Amino acid sequence: MEDTLRPFVPAYHGVVQRDEQDYNMMDNLLTHFDSPAIMDCKMGSRTYLEEELLLARERPQPREDMYEKMVAVDPEAPTFQERAQQAVLKTRYMQWRETLSSTTNLGFRIEGFRKPNKECHTNFKRTKSRDQVMEALDNFVESNTQIVLGYLRRLKQLRQVLEASDFFRTHEVVGSSLLFVHDWTGMTGVWMIDFGKTVALPSQITLDHRTPWVEGNREDGYLWGLDNLIDILANMLPLT
Numbered sequence: 001m002e003d004t005l006r007p008f009v010p011a012y013h014g015v016v017q018r019d020e021q022d023y024n025m026m027d028n029l030l031t032h033f034d035s036p037a038i039m040d041c042k043m044g045s046r047t048y049l050e051e052e053l054l055l056a057r058e059r060p061q062p063r064e065d066m067y068e069k070m071v072a073v074d075p076e077a078p079t080f081q082e083r084a085q086q087a088v089l090k091t092r093y094m095q096w097r098e099t100l101s102s103t104t105n106l107g108f109r110i111e112g113f114r115k116p117n118k119e120c121h122t123n124f125k126r127t128k129s130r131d132q133v134m135e136a137l138d139n140f141v142e143s144n145t146q147i148v149l150g151y152l153r154r155l156k157q158l159r160q161v162l163e164a165s166d167f168f169r170t171h172e173v174v175g176s177s178l179l180f181v182h183d184w185t186g187m188t189g190v191w192m193i194d195f196g197k198t199v200a201l202p203s204q205i206t207l208d209h210r211t212p213w214v215e216g217n218r219e220d221g222y223l224w225g226l227d228n229l230i231d232i233l234a235n236m237l238p239l240t
């Protein structure tokens, strides 16, 4: 990854083997915080790669585990055929999760957060509207304006860097998260994590990450989501 993005990703220290398993070594982003609050926001308007969609068409592999996860949230969600199979395709499950949450309408969703007292909040599968998202963010920052300002500053810097980045322009970035961290001293940080589904584009394609996705254009809605996230945080500030 290029130099300009380096302050926004954990430093990577290669692969290590433990008990015949490979592990990616990277900096612990929580090191300099004191009892931090942590939030994971999954960015983008789409959470599966275009190549996953093609594969699902060529070799459909219905998933029973995803059917179970689906009915646990909404017993009415499966179609007649899915009910008969007691299984759903991964892309169908992912699309259902996207429309249920704010991924489709805002281009990001809250996956979960942990408060400094270690209380975990992970029940955001149906957190969809602007107001619902704002309420959850306000809970995370405990209505602290200084924390919101710190996050806004950092997110605006990240947006500037991403808009000018050749790496970003030439990669489809799907399922990647922003990790938000703050503590009682008022220190804040935001980093990009989880690049498991970040793929280089063919040389003739570049993305602006804002144009709506239609199959084939590879757009992922990352910057559109970041715009919405910045806008929502800015609207949480008291009027001056």
Ligand SMILES: O=P(O)(O)O[C@H]1[C@H](O)[C@@H](OP(=O)(O)O)[C@H](OP(=O)(O)O)[C@@H](OP(=O)(O)O)[C@H]1O
Binding pocket: 047, 069, 090, 097, 175, 194, 196, 197
């Ligand atoms: O969040 P829930 O509803 O449980 O669904 C999960 C997440 O979407 C995972 O993405 P992430 O790891 O980014 O959170 C995804 O892994 P992938 O990133 O591999 O697609 C899982 O797919 P499977 O690993 O195939 O089950 C899927 O089951």
Ligand SMILES: Nc1ncnc2c1ncn2[C@@H]1O[C@H](COP(=O)(O)OP(=O)(O)O)[C@@H](O)[C@H]1O
Binding pocket: 010, 026, 027, 028, 029, 030, 038, 039, 040, 177, 179, 193, 194, 195, 196
């Ligand atoms: N460099 C890091 N420093 C501290 N915590 C991290 C770091 N990377 C990931 N995490 C924590 O681990 C969680 C899962 O990370 P992620 O990269 O999404 O892994 P996975 O794809 O296995 O879910 C994040 O939400 C965050 O809380």
